Each structure stands twice: as C-alpha cells, then as structure tokens.
Amino acid sequence: MTPPAPQTSPFPRKSRNLAQALVDELTMRVRSGALAPGAKLPTEAEIMAEFGVSRTVVREAISRLQASGLMQTRHGVGTFVNGPGTSAPFHITADQLETLHDVIAMLELRIGLEAEAAALAALRRTDDNLRAMREAQAAFWQAVQAGEDAVHADFQFHLEIARATQNLHFSAMLGALGSTVIPRARIARQPVADIQPEIYLERVHAEHESIIAAIACHDAESARTAMRIHLGNSRERRRQMSEESAMPGAGKA
Structure with a gap:
C-alpha cells in the first residue's frame, strides 16, 4: 500500500x-x-x-x-x-562529551563496538539493510553538499549498520549512545587537525563508501577493517587537536 x-x-x-x-x-x-x-x-x-x-x-x-x-x-x-519503571541500562549525555579527551574516549569504545558490528553486518545484512545504509549515506552527502548539518544522517548511517547485525544489542547500544557521539556535533565548523571542514567531510564520505562496499560484498574482514580505519582516523585527528591545544601558546593570537 x-x-x-x-x-x-x-x-x-x-x-x-x-x-x-x-x-x-x-x-x-x-x-x-x-x-x-x-x-x-x-x-x-x-x-x-x-x-x-x-x-x-x-x-x-x-x-x-x-x-x-x-x-x-x-x-x-x-x-x-514500555511500562513504568523501565529504564535504559546505558546512556550518554552531552555533558559527558565536553572535552576532546571525552570524545577520544568515546571513539575508543565505538571502535570496539562498531568494527565488530560492521563485520557481522557483512555476514547478515539483507537487501533492505543495505538500502537503508545507502539512503543514510545519500542523506549525509546531500547535507554536506548543501552546507547543512550532516550529524544526524551520519549517526543514522552507523545505526543502520548496527541494525544489519540482526542482533538487537548492537542497535540498542548505539541507540543509547545517540547522535551526540558523532564528534562534529560540537566542532562541525572548526578545522579538524588543520583539515578544513569541507575536506574532512569528503574524507568521511569516502570512508563510509569503503564500509558499504565491503558490507555489500559480504566481506566481513574488509568491513571490520574499513570501520576500524574510519573511526581510528577520527580518533587520531582528535588526538592531534588535543596535542596542539596543549602546546605552549596555543590559542593565543
């Protein structure tokens, strides 16, 4: 209908x-x-x-x-x-991701969780799962090209991969984390480790494409590696930012 x-x-x-x-x-x-x-x-x-x-x-x-x-x-x-008294076992709030150190710690958690999710998604995904990933990726790229906030579309892309594991615990955990864990939610208009936002988002898009390609081919190891590289790159960019901000004279005109 x-x-x-x-x-x-x-x-x-x-x-x-x-x-x-x-x-x-x-x-x-x-x-x-x-x-x-x-x-x-x-x-x-x-x-x-x-x-x-x-x-x-x-x-x-x-x-x-x-x-x-x-x-x-x-x-x-x-x-x-849900009935009264039901609560989420795990929840991340915005004030828990205030600093670069907080963001890096969250990325470390996500690497372990989402790399395995990508591998399972490659083995278990349906055509509908793959279609949902591609729709989220298209929405992400459309927002990037229009200069709009792409955070929610980015999070949706990762959530669709978690759903494709066919294991509700992965999607529940990522859902509990929420879109706040996407690092750009707080620094979207700032250069990331001297990379301008436009170039940074193009790299994110390309990394997403590598993940989708591996999942589409049912290649679990490549999917795991592509996700680990994607989130690892994000972590390393934040580490570089953290080191630069700690240098003497950082932030002075």
Whole structure:
C-alpha cells in the first residue's frame, strides 16, 4: 500500500533538531495516556505522514526513545511503549562529551563496538539493510553538499549498520549512545587537525563508501577493517587537536 502524502510538519522547518521535537511529542502522548504501556507505535510511514518528517528523523527519534527506556523495538514486530519503571541500562549525555579527551574516549569504545558490528553486518545484512545504509549515506552527502548539518544522517548511517547485525544489542547500544557521539556535533565548523571542514567531510564520505562496499560484498574482514580505519582516523585527528591545544601558546593570537 502506498503511504499517504506527508502533511505539513507541525515542527519548525528550520529547526536543526526535528528528531527531538518528535521525541517530545511522542513522550507527551505517552505521559498523557494517548499511548499506553504496551501500545504499538504507528509504522515509520505513518509517523512520516502525520508529522511531515523524513525517515531519518523518525528513526533518530525512535532511537532516542529507546535510549531513554520509554520504548523498545522488537525486530520484525514493531516499536512498543514500555511500562513504568523501565529504564535504559546505558546512556550518554552531552555533558559527558565536553572535552576532546571525552570524545577520544568515546571513539575508543565505538571502535570496539562498531568494527565488530560492521563485520557481522557483512555476514547478515539483507537487501533492505543495505538500502537503508545507502539512503543514510545519500542523506549525509546531500547535507554536506548543501552546507547543512550532516550529524544526524551520519549517526543514522552507523545505526543502520548496527541494525544489519540482526542482533538487537548492537542497535540498542548505539541507540543509547545517540547522535551526540558523532564528534562534529560540537566542532562541525572548526578545522579538524588543520583539515578544513569541507575536506574532512569528503574524507568521511569516502570512508563510509569503503564500509558499504565491503558490507555489500559480504566481506566481513574488509568491513571490520574499513570501520576500524574510519573511526581510528577520527580518533587520531582528535588526538592531534588535543596535542596542539596543549602546546605552549596555543590559542593565543
């Protein structure tokens, strides 16, 4: 069935955080009783149509609701409202990623988690999983070319890889981390280790393409290596920034 045409979004179109606006609306419905414990959330297409937002926004919002413990997704069944007292076992807040040291530590965690996720995704991904990765990658590149915030599309790309493992613990863990763990969320308009933002984002895009190519070919070792290189490069750039900021006279005119 063809989903109904999207309505005009009730959220500000220039908002950089449509996902959070959707989170707030769905949370309000849960608290008001409009969505009772155990209730199944409408499909992605239905939410897109009601709120006039993209699939990427819907998936980001659902990931945040999962991370908060308010909802849970059952693979192949749908997303459901949790009962009272349910909470997320692990959650990262923005104030836990205030410094370069914090970001580097998070990248170390992500390397271990996502390198293995990429390998499993290469072995287990479906055509739908691969399509979702490519859609997120296309959204990322479109945002980069338009000079817009590409953080959420970048996070969605990584989340789709976690989902392709067919192991809910990977996607739940990455969902709990949230898009805050994408380093550019805080330094998107600054050079990264003397690399201008435009060039840096082009490199990220190319690294993503290498990961997709390996997963598409069911090459687990290449996928693991490509993800490790991708996140390792990001970590090394931040290390260089940290070392430069610690040098005598750093930051002085």
